Amino acid sequence: MEPEAGQAVHALTSRWARSLPAGNSVMSALGLWPLLAIMATAADEPGRAELAAAVGLPPETSAARGAGLIRDIDTSHDLHAALGVWVHESLKLSESFGEVVPAELVGALTGDPVRDKAKLDAWATAHTDGMIEQMPIEVTPDLAVVLATALALRTTWVRPFNEQIKQVYDGPWAGGSWHWLNRTDADLTTIKRYDDTAAGPLTVATVTGDADVDILLAIGEPRAGQHDVLAGLLQAAADPAGGRSGADLIGGGVGEQVSPAVQVAMSTTPRPVVQLSLPSFSISMEHDLLDQAELFGLTTVSSDPGAQGHFTAISPTPLRLGQAKQTVLARFFAKGFEAAAVTAMGMVRTSMPMERERKLVVDLDRPFAFTAVHRATRLPIVTGWLATPSEPGA
Structure with missing residues (x-):
């Protein structure tokens, strides 16, 4: 390209x-x-x-x-x-x-x-x-x-996810049950932290496809705005060599948040891994x-x-x-x-220009009467008065 x-x-x-x-x-x-x-x-x-x-x-x-x-x-x-x-x-x-x-x-x-x-x-x-x-x-x-x-x-993912129903108890999704995906991956480089973005610190996860397409997921701090996180993700996507790799982040203390939505925890596996979870969408x-x-x-x-x-x-x-x-x-x-x-x-x-003519402008912008008549007999079918408009705008 x-x-x-x-x-x-x-x-x-x-x-x-x-x-x-x-x-x-x-x-x-x-x-x-x-x-x-x-x-x-x-x-x-x-x-x-x-x-x-x-x-x-x-x-x-x-x-x-x-x-x-x-x-x-x-x-x-x-x-x-x-x-x-x-x-x-x-x-x-x-x-x-x-x-x-x-x-x-x-x-x-x-x-x-x-x-x-x-x-x-x-x-x-x-x-x-x-x-x-x-x-x-x-x-x-x-x-x-x-x-x-x-x-x-x-x-198709190189490493597929497991799927389950998850109840969320905290944050903006609290109280809902969602189809949730999770998987464990030994490749720590699939997680990166980018600090110099419009959203501030940003975590970017790469989910690798089996051919020539990957999907990048980004999350910022809770107060980061939607547009700033999107801008930060696009910035990260254009800079694949940038950011700090998960291999560096995993050196933090157990329980420490080392990047937005990323904490260091103890694993039952014999080598360091990334555990990634998110809702399907x-x-x-x-x-x-x-x-x-x-x-x-x-x-x-x-x-x-x-x-x-x-x-x-x-x-x-x-x-x-x-x-x-x-x-x-x-x-x-x-x-x-x-x-x-x-x-x-x-x-x-385009329409051809037309000569401009005078016009009458009639605004029924206060209470008015109405009637419906039968054309042949001129019989009024319904007649009424509109004191207040009844259909509010969307």
């Missing part, structure tokens, strides 16, 4: 992680970055500069590097990646279109939502091994261009990326540009970004880990 592309994906991951909502959450910047890279090459200014800033690479070459990244990661044993592009059959393409998107990736949209949805959903299902069965965007007749990536990850989320358009460089290209459009490298027909969404899931269980993400961008033709 090209180092600069990898660094750019890591940077986008860090920025996005800082904005994740509280609670269970999961996202894939790896699934999003190639699409932003393609759009950066295809976009006109000023949207081109916004996208390039989000991508972190020059827009002249980012499309090729985005497609190349998908090809590179698809060579992994555990990770499958795919890139797809669909164009409405009536859309005229620019001569430069082939420089933005490889021709072999391009399929056709008919404008029939039922047929197009079936095609796009089948692609998502096939390229996520059935873990995600629908394209995240709404398939509508006005879709002119769809760009999508799919990622599917399945790995399954998380799925849907992200509407236009809710954070500025973060992803999508503000300008999703606005209505009038007659010119934002993507003349794709088509002389004025286009804007109408939808940008991601469906993503992750599952950590006794025998392994699986995850999938489908990220999709939907471009639509």
Whole structure:
């Protein structure tokens, strides 16, 4: 994999992680970055500069590097990646279109939502091994261009966990019973302490997969914030040679906390070991990326540009970004880990500017009467008065 592309994906991951909502959450910047890279090459200014800033690479070459990244990661044993592009059959393409998107990736949209949805959903299902069965965007007749990536990850632990039901008595999970995983490992290097992170001291546990994927788990001190721990984990992931190994930490006194959530204890085994335990988990989320358009460089290209459009490298027909969404899931269980993400961008033709007319604005913002009448006979069916709105907002 090209180092600069990898660094750019890591940077986008860090920025996005800082904005994740509280609670269970999961996202894939790896699934999003190639699409932003393609759009950066295809976009006109000023949207081109916004996208390039989000991508972190020059827009002249980012499309090729985005497609190349998908090809590179698809060579992994555990990770499958795919890139797809669909164009409405009536859309005229620019001569430069082939420089933005490889021709072999391009399929056709008919404008029939039922047929197009079936095609796009089948692609998502096939390229996520059935873990995600629908394209995240709404398939509508006005879709002119769809760009999508799919990622599917399945790995099996080198050393599986044992599973049990555990009652938690202390901390924020107190009072609950959970499916809990635990295992013992002689490899002390799977535990590290990182001190110089945004969260302060951080414990990072590496759970090794049987092929070419590992899962890193991070925990900070009880008062460490979610976003800081995420940032610290990503910092640690980029610095595998850093931190203090469990081989160093085990030298502390029995009962001593030598890292967040790590204590030294006596073992019944003849050699030092790591005992790791955690709840199994399954998380799925849907992200509407236009809710954070500025973060992803999508503000300008999703606005209505009038007659010119934002993507003349794709088509002389004025286009804007109408939808940008991601469906993503992750599952950590006794025998392994699986995850999938489908990220999709939907471009639509822009509406032609219309002459502005005068309008009447009527606000029923105080008590008012109402009635329902039978049209033919004008008989009032129900009549009433609204003194106070009865349906509070969510």
